[in-house]
Every structure is written in structure tokens, then in C-alpha cells.
Amino acid sequence: MTLRPVKVTIDALDDSAVGRFWAEALGRRDPAGFGVGVVAVREPGPRPAVKNRVHLDLATASTAHQAELVARLRSLGATPVDIGQGDVPWTVLADPEGNEFCVLEPREVYRDTGPIAAVVVDCADPRAMARFWDEALDWTLHEVADDRAVLRSAEGAGPYLEFLLGPDAKTVPDRVRVDLLCQPGDDREAEATRLRALGATDLDGGRRDVPWTCMSDPEGHDFRILAPRA
Known part of the structure; x- marks a missing residue:
């Protein structure tokens, strides 16, 4: 049984606009080719003014590439944001719907x-997160x-997790999350059961009419x- 991160999913008011931004930001129309892609899904409702826990x-x-990339991202609609980072060598921006990234x-x-x-995931106990996610993933x-x-x-390929x-505990539903893919031959419900035993909890009330299981x-x-790819 194995799971691997394949997507970062962003809840968006305008999924087309946010999706276009990230496709251009990552330099291609199919960012999943790099191992972890970024997708936007439509999710109506107000956006609480709190920092995302995942970015x-x-x-x-x-340094020249950094400056060029920041300028290009700002031309695509990104804006500088202050999340208390102070004087640091990286640049903090937000996408067109305010989702922070560096x-x-x-x-x-x-x-x-x-x-x-x-x-990057903000957390209260990195050691506990290491224990859970080391068991959860391949x-x-x-x-x-x-x-x-x-x-x-x-x-040894693709991004790090x-x-x-x-310092920030969860106060609102996550707008940015990681999607995990079952490998061919594995069973999604069996994987969910395995993660429950590790401390994960269900979020979707046991819905079975969708090809995924929502958990925390x-x-x-x-x-x-996510169910294995056909």
C-alpha cells in the first residue's frame, strides 16, 4: 500500500483565473509533469482574512532569475504581501485570490x-507530522x-514536502491542500482505513459517490x- 502527493489543490472563487495564473507561473500548461501539480477548483463563499497553512x-x-521570476509573476497578477517575514532573502507574494507563496x-x-x-505546511509539532506522513506516504x-x-x-525527484x-492553529477550512494518489492495484478505502489507524479523520461523512476520500x-x-488512475 502506497500513497504519493500528486497535486496541490486550491479552492477558488474563479478557478479558471487561478488555474491560468499557476499554469503560467510554473512555466507550462501541464505542471503535473513535474511530479506535483497545482489545480484550482471552484469553491464559492467568503475568503477569511487568515494566512493559509499550506503554501x-x-x-x-x-539572484537574477529570482528577480525576473518575481517581475513576471507580478505581471501575471501576483501581489507582494507582508505576513511578518521581516527582512528575508526570499519574496512573499500572493496569487490573484490572495493565496500566499514564496x-x-x-x-x-x-x-x-x-x-x-x-x-510547505505550517504545524504545531513537526515531529508528530513526520511520524504520520512518513507512514502515510511512500x-x-x-x-x-x-x-x-x-x-x-x-x-529523489520533484519538490520536497x-x-x-x-504559531497559527486551524481556525477556518483549508483553502489549499494536498491530494494523494493511490498506486495501481491499491484500494482507496483500504488506504483510508490505514490512515485512520495512524490518526487521520474523515471529512466527507463517508460519501461514496466521488472518486476520492476527504480526510485530515x-x-x-x-x-x-484519489482513486488509482485507470
Whole structure:
């Protein structure tokens, strides 16, 4: 039994506009080709003025590339945001619907990730998140500390999944979440049962008319288990 992250899904008022932004931001129309894609889904309703607990870090190859990427993203509709980051070498932006992300300064560790350096999750206990997600995924655990836990695909390709110590607890439904894919031959419900035993909880009331299962991890981060691809 194995699960792997395949998408970051963003709830959006205008899914077409947000989807176009991220397709252009990542430099191609099919970002899933890099191992983890970004998709927007329509979800009506007000947007609470709270920082998302999940965001993307984008990789750059040089300081010039970083400046060029920030300028291009702003031309696509991104805006600078202050989330209390202070004086840092990376740039914090928000997409057209206010979802925060970072454009990182060049870092050697992210030189081979593709455009997405990391999917970053704020949490209260990185060690506990490492225990859950290391068991939940077929990815490799690279680092565990009191303030940080890091996983990456067993093949050493694509972005990292990073859990960082953060002060903000969940107060509203997550607008940004990770989708996990069952591998061919695996059963979605069996995977959900396995994750429940690890501490995950159901969010969809046991709905069986959709090809996914909505759950949350022990700290309440929402995710979905997708049925295997045909």
C-alpha cells in the first residue's frame, strides 16, 4: 500500500483565473509533469482574512532569475504581501485570490526540484507530522527536528514536502491542500482505513459517490485520497 502527493489543490472563487495564473507561473500548461501539480477548483463563499497553512515555495537558479521570476509573476497578477517575514532573502507574494507563496533565493538543495521547490505546511509539532506522513506516504523522510520535518519522493525527484513549526492553529477550512494518489492495484478505502489507524479523520461523512476520500491529518490539515488512475 502506497500513497504519493500528486497535486496541490486550491479552492477558488474563479478557478479558471487561478488555474491560468499557476499554469503560467510554473512555466507550462501541464505542471503535473513535474511530479506535483497545482489545480484550482471552484469553491464559492467568503475568503477569511487568515494566512493559509499550506503554501508553495518556488525555486530559482540565480539572484537574477529570482528577480525576473518575481517581475513576471507580478505581471501575471501576483501581489507582494507582508505576513511578518521581516527582512528575508526570499519574496512573499500572493496569487490573484490572495493565496500566499514564496519565491526563494537560489538554494543548492532545490537545484533539481523543478519550479516548485517545496510544498510547505505550517504545524504545531513537526515531529508528530513526520511520524504520520512518513507512514502515510511512500516518500523518504530526510530530516526531523523540533522546528522542521522534510520528506521527498523515494526517487529523489520533484519538490520536497516540508512541515515547519508555526504559531497559527486551524481556525477556518483549508483553502489549499494536498491530494494523494493511490498506486495501481491499491484500494482507496483500504488506504483510508490505514490512515485512520495512524490518526487521520474523515471529512466527507463517508460519501461514496466521488472518486476520492476527504480526510485530515492529526493536526487538521485537509487532504484527499484519489482513486488509482485507470
